[in-house]
Amino acid sequence: MSYFLVFLGILGVFAGLILLIIGLIKKKKMKGGLVLGISIVAFIIGFIMVPTNSTESTDKSKEKEKVETAVKPKEEAPEDKTTREKKETEEKALTEQKAKEEAEAKVKAEEEARLKAEQAASVAVIWQNKVKEIATMNGTSTEKYDAVMLYAKDYPSTEDEIKEFEKYIITEYKSKNYVADINNAEYMLSNIFRANVINRFYGEVQSPINNFAFDFYQNTKYTYRGVDTLDSSAVRSNERQMDKALKQMGK
DSSP states (O other), X not given: OHHHHHHHHHHHHHHHHHHHHHHHHHTOOOXXXXXXXXHHHHHHHHHXXXXXXXXXXXXXXXXXXXXXXXXXXXXXXXXXXXXXXXXXXXXXXXXXXXXXXHHHXXXXXXHHHHHHHHHHHHHHHHHXXXXXXXXXXXXXXXXXXXXXXXXXXXXXXXXXXXXXXXXHHHHHHHTTOTTTOTTOHHHHHHHHHHHHHHHHHHTTOOOHHHHHHHHHXXXXXXXXXXXXXXXXXXXXXXXXXXXXXXXXXXX
């Protein structure tokens, strides 16, 4: 718009000058002066507005360039892109390998646990069958006791099995079942076997559970063989020792 005003102003100036000259020659009053004045004013206004609009246009262009520069992401160099993609590929491969190894380890652990449980169950069946065989054979309670002790001497116990034996004899003692039927050879011989295996596992180590197993073994052995009665001082003394051991274990 400002350029248009400048253009009209220039035309007006020329037209006004021409009219003014003609008027002076003919000595007549014409409108050349008025036209000239208006044209000059339009020319000045247009001339003033041109730089302003030009500056505004330039500023807007610069702002637009800044916005485009800010929005446009920095172009990645080819070598940087190659390095980044290689790193991402390696990290992905490591993640997949780790996941694979963890899955394989989990499967292996589950399989080992299953085999271990099967083995423990198989071993338990073996010793229980052996004790049952001894309990049903002909002979005195002392002879049966000796046979069980001979078998327990070389029995290959495991730590998990020892923990199971410990839990069992503690439960049987606290419920007072351990001497409730001293004529049940299989039951009594099984308890003698468990307690003796525990003592052999710990050896000379003095611990509450080892001491408990020894007193349990003593009472089971002597009541089964008829050496002590249930109300004998020896049996009561051993039970006090077992109560003390349970207290030490927090049972």
